Amino acid sequence: MKFIHTSDWQIGRTFRFADDDTLGALQAERLEVIRRLGLLARQEGAAHVLVAGDVYEHETPAERTLHQPIERMRDFADIQWHLIPGNHDADQPEGVWARLARSGLPENVTVHREPGPILIDTAHNAWALPAVLKRRHVLTDLTAYMDEAETPPDALRIGLAHGSVVGFGGEVESEHNPVALDRARRAGLAYLALGDWHGFCQIDARTIYSGTPETDRFTTGGGGGGGGGEAVVVTLHGPRAEPEIKRHRTGRYTWKKLDDVVLTSEQDILALDARIRSIAPDNPGAVLVWAAVSGLLSVDDMALYESNILKRLSGAVACLRLTGAPQLSAGLDDLDRFGSGGAVRAAAEHLLAQSEAGGAEGQLASEALQRLFLFWQEMGAQAG
Amino acid sequence: MILTDLQIEGFRRFASPVRLDGLGPGLNVLSAPNEAGKSTLLAALKAVLMVRSSSKAKPVKDLQPYGGGAPHVAVSFTWKGMDCHLEKQFISKAFTRLMLGAERFEGDQAEEALRNLLGLEEASKGEAAGLWSALLVGQGESFAQPDLNQTGQDSLRSCLEHGVDHATGGAAASAVLSRVRDRLHLLQTAKSGQPTGKYKQALEQEVQAQACLQDLQNRRAALEEDLAALDQARRALREQEDPERKAQDEAELLALRQLRDKLRVADAEEQAARAALATVTHTRNSICDEQERRQERRESQRKLERDAAEMQHDLQALTLRTAQARQRYEESRTQREQAEQQQQAARQALLAVSRRATVLQQRAALDRSKQTLHRAEAACMRLEQARAVLAALQVDEGLIRRVRKAVREQDAAQAALNARATRLTVTLQPEAAGRVLLDGAACPQGEMVLTQAADVQVEGIGQFRITPAVKDHDEALAAADTARQQLQSVLHSAGCQSAEHAETLFEERRQAETRVAEARAAFVASLPSARDERDATLFEALATLRQDLSDQVAALEREQAAFEQDCQSSALAGAPEGRAAQIATETVCSPEAEGGVQTDQTEATLQALQQKARQEEERAARVADEARQRERTEQAAYNAAQNLQDKAEAELRQKQTERDQVGRELAVSAARESDDALAARAAETAQAQAQAEAHVQALKAGRETEQPLSVVETRIMRREQALENARTSIARLREEIKERETRVRVAEGDGLDEKIAEAGRTASRLKLDCEGYERERAALALLDQTLSDAEKTQTERYLAPLVRTLQPAFSTVFPGASLEMDTGFGLCGLTRRTAEEFGRLSDGTREQIAVLVRLGFAELLHARQSPAILVLDDALSFSDSQRLELMFDVLADAATRFQILVLTCRAEAFARLGGRPLSLRPIPQITERR
CATH class of the missing domain: 3.60.21.10 (Metallo-dependent phosphatases)
Known part of the structure; x- marks a missing residue:
């Protein structure tokens, strides 16, 4: 039987x-x-x-x-x-x-x-x-x-x-x-x-x-x-x-939990991207991923993360669930893109100092700084 | 940049072409009356510099003259050593032409070149804006600080950034800030910072979702409750409807009812037996009671008789005691009466002595009165005698005065006669004496006065007649006679012989008057009761004295008589015993008017007697008091004895009455039923009771195993109730089950659990959304704040040069003042001694400041080597002459660096400004440069 x-x-x-x-x-x-x-x-x-x-x-x-x-x-x-x-x-x-x-x-x-x-x-x-x-x-x-x-x-x-x-x-x-x-x-x-x-x-x-x-x-x-x-x-x-x-x-969807994804460089980001896409390379649309993300990214890497992971990969899989986020790791060098002086540079320096102080306020300052980079970039893109 | 020529045509009042003559570097002043076209001139300058010739906007149309036409303006200027020319025509056949040295531009190209030159940007509808609008100051505009638009601010900022060490990025900051705000204001309102847009929507949705979830959970809870209740109700119904249980219940009920009926019969029997027993017991008890009662009465009768006998004995003893007490009381009363009599006698004696003393005192007083009267009468008599003497002397004051007057008159008349008389001086030889006669009498020797014819006879010689040759001799003589007669008459009436006599009498009278006064004074002194010193009063007092004396005498006599009578009557009344009586007797018997010595003796004796009588009376009073006290004691003892006796008698009578009553009752009882009959009946009833008791016990023993009726009845009732309840309960349960089932069906169809899960999912997603929005908002807000702060700090930094530029001019007009500027390039405060807000300054000061700020802008442009001129139309109209002078200094100084045009209608006031005088001159046509 x-x-x-x-x-x-x-x-x-x-x-x-x-x-x-x-x-x-x-x-x-x-x-x-x-x-x-x-x-x-x-x-x-x-x-x-x-x-x-x-x-x-x-x-x-x-x-x-x-x-x-x-x-x-x-x-x-x-x-x-x-x-x-x-x-x-x-x-x-x-x-x-x-x-x-x-x-x-x-x-x-x-x-x-x-x-x-x-x-x-x-x-x-x-x-x-x-x-x-x-x-x-x-x-x-x-x-x-x-x-x-x-x-x-x-x-x-x-x-x-x-x-x-x-x-x-x-x-x-x-x-x-x-x-x-x-x-x-x-x-x-x-x-x-x-x-x-x-x-x-x-x-x-x-x-x-x-x-x-x-x-x-x-x-x-x-x-x-x-x-x-x-x-x-x-x-x-x-x-x-x-x-x-x-x-x-019998199941159609693949569910995957990725613990402790630490992002510190461009390679890390690309690796994460590749890893997720490789779960079901022929059918990424049936993949659900939950990644716990942390780490520190430079201004450029952060932009890469935004575009590769948050925008493209999110669209590729059925569900990309992220807990946590990489932190912006900006230094005084990064601020040079705002010029060597001026109000925007002064504001950025202020925010950087705040974010380095840590805590909830530091986190908030870090996010504000991230956005400032973003706006600056957008404006540069428009001007350029 | 220096304007060198300005020609206009077809501008408002200037339909025909005019030219502004005299333009040159430095200060240019056009003084012209109102309505001369100064403002039109400025409008034309603004239009040519800042408005595209192609513009058809209303402000441009407003420039047309009243009859219509095309506004046309041509301006020449030098810039960086080049001759430049700008020409524009508006509305119809509009064109723009600009020549910058050798360069030449037409149309839009010309407009662009012009804007680049002046640093202008398109603002609206063909009108450019920038710092220039602050430099061409129209009528009335000079009161306010320049209101710069973004281009103007940017322009200023770029001027200022020029001077700052490194680029401030102010424009970049503004751009980023504006993006940040755009994004921020998608999430929160610009004014209050309240959530808005998607954020607000998400918040609201979250609240809704939570509410929805709560509602669903409540419904789920209700469903759970319904399910539980339904289960419970079904189980209860099954139990209630169990037929076996029902049959058993009914059978039990029937059995209980039968048992109850049986119990009820047995109960009735027992009750009857008990009633019979009760009756017998009652009868027996009453018989026993009767027997006991009779026995008690007999005993009580015997006791009462014993008591009565005892009391009779006691009463006799009491009666005897009472009689003795009465006797003692009688005796004490007699004693008391005697003592009182003695006290009375003593008091009589004391009284008699006292009266005797009174009489004696009265008598002494009478003697004193008599003496007084005697003295008064003697004084009165002396007074009357003196008055009689006085009355006899007639020569009183008036009379003597009249005498003295008559003497004086006589003397005067005689003197008058003598004065006119003839003097005869006779000196005779001693031997001739007697031989010479005058008027028949011996002639006296010496000088004589002859008032009448006198005859001198000299013996032996003859007679000589001397007749005085006196004038009015007769009248004088007659007067002298009259005077003499009058004197005589007066003297006569006074009864005097001569004037001397009269004087003597008068002296006597005065002495008599003195005596009268003395006598009167003596009289007054003798009257103790005289109220005043009038005669009538005095005599009245004397009479009163006499009357009083006679009254006293009469009173004394009456007293004497009464006393004697008393003495006699007391002597007659009986024989008062003891010393009191003796004293009384002594007193009375002492003789009365036996002379002074005796009287004194009597008084001394009397005092002794009085003393004795008083002592005697006190002693008698004490004795009487004691006697009275004793009497009262005895009386009380007697009364007490009497009371005891009365009480004993009453008690005895009471006992006897009681004894009689008991006797009567016993007799009545015995008459109704004899004691023996009663005893027989008692024995019968005892037997009947024993029988009844045995019957009851037998019944009781038979029922001991049975259940009590009340318990059975309660049980039946409970069972019935339970059955009834079960019936209602079944109906109710069915109803409830139906109702709950309906509800459950409805609820389960809804798929509550699914909905809850879905609502929970929605709520948590919305919560995440909100948190995301909030993070975004917070980050943007922080960015906004940080950027604003940074921009402000930067602005403040690059404002410093502007302040530095403005400061010298300000210090000239407002010595010692310092400025404060805001980021919009407005002057926000002026600090002289204290900080002052711009808005609170006076109109004049505000205007001066506004002009100075514009001057500062022009200075900045100039310093940056941009074209700059300043045109002021009717400015500084509120300034006082001192300030105006200072402003002139400032303007003149500035004009050394750039050109300044001042248009004014106040020619006199602005004459002191100096500068190039300008004038408007009609011209045939605008000189076109091609």
Whole structure:
């Protein structure tokens, strides 16, 4: 039996740093990835897609948001979609799932709102054992029932849960929605499909976090693994056989965090430019970068920074998020461009002295000086 | 630059061509009356220097003469040794022609060359502006300081920068500053520095976004609350609607009701038994009470009888004591009466002695009065005698005066007669005596006066008749006679023989008067009560004295009689005992008028007696007081005894009455029911009570295990209430669930969480925007401030030469004054002794300063070797002659460096200025240079 394991779609998610256009594109891509998952299933010949929670970002999405993913799934009538509630969309009395149940779901979409074994594939004698979050946070392990849950002999028991495994890789243990590390073994599961962690993570041979299919956070890791953007194609050859796992890239956007970018020279600026452009050289428009910038630049380098990074590179990538900025490093020599005397030169000297004094006022003086250079340059350009 | 010729035509009043004659280097003065065209001349100069000939602006049109025409002006000047010529025509067939030495320009080229030469820039509509507008000073313009536009300032600045060591970059600073401000004012208003434009918009949007977010969060909270409440309500409803629970509740209620009915029956039975028991108990109690009451009464009767007997005994003793007290009281009263009698007698005796003393005193007083009267009467008698003597002497003052007058008159008449009489001096021989007779009598010897014919007979000789030859002899004689007779008559009336006698009598009378006065004084002295010294008063006083004396005598007699009578009556009244009586007797019996010695003795005795009588009376009074005190004590004792006795009697009577009452009551009770019958009835009731009690106990024992009725009833009520509540509660819960569900449906359709996330994103982005704008604004503001400060500092630096240029002229007009200029090249203050603001100076001073500043500008241009002239139209009209003189000095000095044209209508005042006289002269046509 073959199926696609995915989770954490977080439909309706917003991103504070993004401007309206970027936000719209990112949100659209989160929906679009459902189509890509459907296509992947068809391509792989998988009849089922298991979504391990957090289909929705919010407990009360708008009507449109509520129906958008459902309608995407409806388009793939040949694929069975199995959904469980996550911590973001827990199955509360008046929650998203109740709303959807009231309005009716497509036949190929099943929302598992009660724990207990459910036959999902007669041909393979495959039974799903969903863990159902009724609240955002629970302190008990909702997968515990799987140990005792009865299925016919030789059934393929496939666990489906949303939460944090306890005691894995020295991670800080989550207090909420815990999942036992060895649940798959204890409950005799052929596979335990987990959701909640946004990056792919394999706990053991049968216990896997698929991560979100479309990345939604900046990470420093290489490639795009840590932040998600993948789905898992799982092939089960039998109840006791080790599952065959295949990771598949589904995400469109690449999110990248650059810590401690220090700019002190023209080379640094050019390097930064090149580094960002090289993330996806053939498609820089799908790159989101968050760079923490600092350093000291001369007047000319500052102008270069302004033009290369702030103007050109910003336009090249989907989103260039900058925290911090290089400081202007001007000296008396730089002031010579204002002439050897005169009011402008005097003002510049005054500002330079202030900026060298440091502090908030120094910072302000530095910015004022930077602008003075800019104005001077503009005027020179006009005159010249 | 020196103007050498100026010709105009078609300018306002100068429709025909005129020429300004006499122009040359230095000071040029055109003195002409008002309306002579001076201002037109200046306008023409301004136009040719500063206005493009192609201009069609209103000011240019205003230059046309009234009949219309094309203003035409030609000006010649020298510049750097070159002869130059400038000619312009406006409005129609406009042209410009400029010749600079050998160079020649036409049209726009000429305009450009001119502007370059003069340092002018296009200001508006063909009119150029620059420092020159400050140098061609029209009528009325000289009052204000020159208002320089940017070009003018730049021009000045460039003049000044020329003198400063290195370039100030003032223009560059201004340009940057203007860019900074343009950019800054996109973010904040120029005036108040309030956020504006995008910044303001972002701030407002941020506030809105925050409000929106808050609103959404509130709605989310409301939704949460609705969800929680909905869950709660559903659970409550499920519980309420549980049918099993309902059936159980109803069954329990039924059982409780049955139990209640059973309990109610048992309750009624018990109550009846209790009532019967109560009745029996009550009867028994009343019987017992009656028995006890009777017993008590008997005992009380016996006790009362005992008490009465005791009290009777006590009463007898008390009666005896009372009688004794009464007797003692009677005795003390008798004693008191005796003491009082004795005191009375003593007082009588004292009284008698006192009266005796009074009589004696009265008698002595009477004697003294008698003596006084006696003396007064004697004095009176002496007075009357003296008066009688006086009355007998008739010669008083008047009479003696008349006598003396008659004597004098007689003497005068005799003297008059004698004076006219004949003197006869006879000297006889002693032997002739007797032999010579005069008028028959012996002739005396010596000189004689003969007033009448006298006959002298000399014995032996014969008779001689002497007849005095006296004139009016007879009249004189008659007068002498009359005088004599009058004297005689007066003397006679006075009863005197002669004048001497009369004098003697008069002397006697005066002595008599003295005696009368003495006697009277004696009389007055003898009257102690005389009020004044008039006779009538005196005699009245005498009479009063007499009357008083007789009254005193009468009073004394009455007193005497009364005293004697008292003595006799007291002697008769009884026998007063003791010494008092004796004293009284002694007093009375002492004889009265027994002579002086006896009287004295009696007085001494009397005093002793009086003393004794007083002592006796005091002693008797003390005795009487003691007796009275004793009586009161006895009386009190008696009264107390009497009271005790009365009280004992009353108590006894009370006891007897009580005893009788108890006796009667006992008799009545016994009559109603005998004691034995009562005892029998008591035994019966005791038995009945025991039976009733046993019945009640039995009932009670039977009910001990049962629940109290009230508890059961309360429980029933509670159950019923609970059921009713459940019914209402179900209805209410259904309603609430419906309502909440509706609300939740509405809210969840909105997608609140999404909206909150979106609003939060918007708000934080806006916040970032605002922060960015604020950083930008702050940086620009700082830049603006820094640049402004730097520019100001620089300006101040290059203003120094301007001040230096202006200073000499200023010092001439305002000795000791120093200047202060602002960055707009205006003079902002003048410091003489204290700093003064320009605006507060007088009109005259302001005008002088304005002219001096313009002069300074021209000096600057000149120093920079730029063309410069100064034209003043009707300036300095407010200056006094002294200041005017100083200004003339300054102008004359400046004119040695550059040309100055002064146009004035005040020919006399400006005559002292000197300079080249100018005049306007009509010319056939403008001399054109081609």
